[in-house]
Amino acid sequence: MELGGVFSSPREDFSLQNILELANSYLENAYKSTDPETILALCHDAETSLSQAEKVANLTGDESMNGLIATLYNGLCELLDRQGLRDEAAAFREKSQKQG
Numbered sequence: 001m002e003l004g005g006v007f008s009s010p011r012e013d014f015s016l017q018n019i020l021e022l023a024n025s026y027l028e029n030a031y032k033s034t035d036p037e038t039i040l041a042l043c044h045d046a047e048t049s050l051s052q053a054e055k056v057a058n059l060t061g062d063e064s065m066n067g068l069i070a071t072l073y074n075g076l077c078e079l080l081d082r083q084g085l086r087d088e089a090a091a092f093r094e095k096s097q098k099q100g
Contacts, residue, residue, distance in 0.1 A: 016056045016065055020072065023049035027075050039083060043076055047092075050076075054099075070100025 014022070023046045030042035053069055056062070073096035081089040 014052075016053055016060070016062055019049050019053040019056060020065055020068055023053065023072050027072060027079070030079055031075075036083060039079065043079060046072065046076060050095075066099045070096045070098075073099060 026042045026046035026049060030039045030046065033039050033042065050069060050072055053065065057065060057069070073092045077089045077092040077096060080086075080092065
């Protein structure tokens, strides 16, 4: 079922906190999954949300969520490391260190 024509994504109007809640949801579900393809898809969605969160934080000058952004990037790092994706994990480790 395709929802593209039925629902528009309100993601553009999300607050920084909403974006981070969404990223956290993706990450939590990725940790719960046992299917490698599902894990990667959820990690991709979490990364997309975190990238958006960074942009919003930079545009607004809001540094209050940098610790949470760093924590979520670190979670992606750990999960990808478990999946044997060392290079991808290293990239998220760098982003985590940059934020926190």
